[in-house]
Amino acid sequence: MSTAAPETVRTGTGAPRRRLAFVVSSVHGGGAEAVGVAWATWFADQGHQVAVVVVSDRPTGDVLPPRVTVHRLGGIRSHLKKVSALARLIDSEGFDALVGLQTYPNLLAIAARERARHRPGLVVTEHNLISLGLPGASPAHRAKIALARRWYRRADVVTSASHPVAAEMNAAFGIPASRSLVVPNPAMAKVRERTPVPRVPGTAAGVQLVLACRLVPQKNPELALSVAEELVRRGIPTEVVSFGGGPLLAQMTAEAERRGVAFTSHGWVEDWISHFGPTSVVLLPSHREGLGNVLIEAAARGVPSVAISTALGVADAIIPGVTGELAASADPAAVADAVEEAAGLDVGGIDDWLDRFGADASATLLEKAVTRAVVRSGSAVGEPRA
Numbered sequence: 001m002s003t004a005a006p007e008t009v010r011t012g013t014g015a016p017r018r019r020l021a022f023v024v025s026s027v028h029g030g031g032a033e034a035v036g037v038a039w040a041t042w043f044a045d046q047g048h049q050v051a052v053v054v055v056s057d058r059p060t061g062d063v064l065p066p067r068v069t070v071h072r073l074g075g076i077r078s079h080l081k082k083v084s085a086l087a088r089l090i091d092s093e094g095f096d097a098l099v100g101l102q103t104y105p106n107l108l109a110i111a112a113r114e115r116a117r118h119r120p121g122l123v124v125t126e127h128n129l130i131s132l133g134l135p136g137a138s139p140a141h142r143a144k145i146a147l148a149r150r151w152y153r154r155a156d157v158v159t160s161a162s163h164p165v166a167a168e169m170n171a172a173f174g175i176p177a178s179r180s181l182v183v184p185n186p187a188m189a190k191v192r193e194r195t196p197v198p199r200v201p202g203t204a205a206g207v208q209l210v211l212a213c214r215l216v217p218q219k220n221p222e223l224a225l226s227v228a229e230e231l232v233r234r235g236i237p238t239e240v241v242s243f244g245g246g247p248l249l250a251q252m253t254a255e256a257e258r259r260g261v262a263f264t265s266h267g268w269v270e271d272w273i274s275h276f277g278p279t280s281v282v283l284l285p286s287h288r289e290g291l292g293n294v295l296i297e298a299a300a301r302g303v304p305s306v307a308i309s310t311a312l313g314v315a316d317a318i319i320p321g322v323t324g325e326l327a328a329s330a331d332p333a334a335v336a337d338a339v340e341e342a343a344g345l346d347v348g349g350i351d352d353w354l355d356r357f358g359a360d361a362s363a364t365l366l367e368k369a370v371t372r373a374v375v376r377s378g379s380a381v382g383e384p385r386a
Helices: 029-046 079-093 105-115 137-155 162-173 223-233 249-259 292-300 333-344 353-355 359-377
Strands: 019-024 049-054 069-072 097-101 121-126 157-160 181-183 207-212 238-243 262-265 280-284 305-308 324-327
Touching: 019 029, 019 079, 019 105, 029 049, 029 097, 029 359, 079 105, 097 105, 097 359, 105 121, 105 137, 121 137, 121 359, 137 292, 157 162, 157 359, 162 181, 181 359, 207 292, 207 333, 207 353, 223 238, 223 249, 223 280, 223 333, 249 262, 249 324, 280 292, 280 333, 292 305, 292 324, 305 333, 305 353, 324 333
Parallel strands: 019 049, 019 097, 049 069, 097 121, 121 157, 157 181, 207 238, 207 280, 238 262, 280 305, 305 324
Antiparallel strands: none
C-alpha cells in the first residue's frame, strides 16, 4: 500500500504557507518600521505563520495583530549573544524563511542563519542608499557597512525599495541580478483614505512648506528654511511646518527665529497627512533617500511634493509634472523654483500608480522573493536547493 504525500497547504494567494520570521529593529519610529508592520500583517492575513523578531529595546505597542507572534531580543546587549539567541529561535521554531529589514537586523539574520542547525531561506531587504551616507560617518557605522558589503551576498535574495537602491546593491555590494528584486515599500498602508484635501493652487495665497521627516542631518531640514526665505524674497508668504521631531529641533527653531521664518514643529505625528492646509507643498530636502514614502503618501491626498533630484531614490516616488517636481539641485533658488511649479499642479488620476505602493502589490512581490529564497536554500520539503 502506498502512502500519498501530504498536500501542501496554500495561502490566499495560492503560494505555499510558510513559517516566516521578520527580523526588525522596531515596529515604531519611521518608514522602514512601518514597512515591516505592513508586510507582517499582510503575510499573516494570507495564512502564513508569521513571527516578528524585534532586536531593539523599543516598545512594540499594539500595532501588530494578535496572530503575529512577537519575539523580543532588545534586552540582550551583546551583538554575539543576540546572534546566538536568534539562532536558537531559528532552530526551535523551524522557520522556512527569514526576512531582515535594515542593515543591522539583516546582519544579525545572516550571522544567526550561519550558526543555526536549521537553514531557512533568507531575504535581505534594503531601504536606503548606503554608500552616499558614508562620508563623515562614524567608524562603527563604516565597519557595519563594510561587513554588509561582504555578507549580503550570503543571502538567498536581496530586495531593494527602489531602482537606485537595487543599482547600488548590484554595483557596490555584488548582488547578481538573479538574486535581486525591486520591492517598492507599501507606503500606502498608512493612508486611510485617498480623498484629495481642499487646495488653493498656485502661490498667490502663500505656501505652507510641509517638512515630513526626522530632523536629522541626512534629511537636511535647514534647507527648508532657506527655501522659505527665498520664496518670501519673491513676495510669496511662506511658513514651514514640521512633522517628525528629532535632534536638530532646537537648532531649527533657533535658526528660524534668527532668519525671521515662520516655523512650527508638531513633533512625531503618525497620521501627519491629515493635517494638510490648503496651500501645502511637501518638501523632502534629504541628501539621499532610498524611496521617500512621504512623497507617495502626500500624492494620495492630492498634495504635491518637491524633492532633490540628487537624492536618487526619490525618482521612484515622484512623477514629475504630475505628483510633484524634482529640484535640479539643493540650491535654495532651484528648490524654490520647483516649489512654485509644484504648487500649481492638480494631483489626480494616479490611482493605478498609487496601487503599486499598496500592501497587496508590495507584499505579493516580497512573497515571490520568499519563495525564491526557500527554493534556493532547500529549507522546505519538496523544494531542493536551486
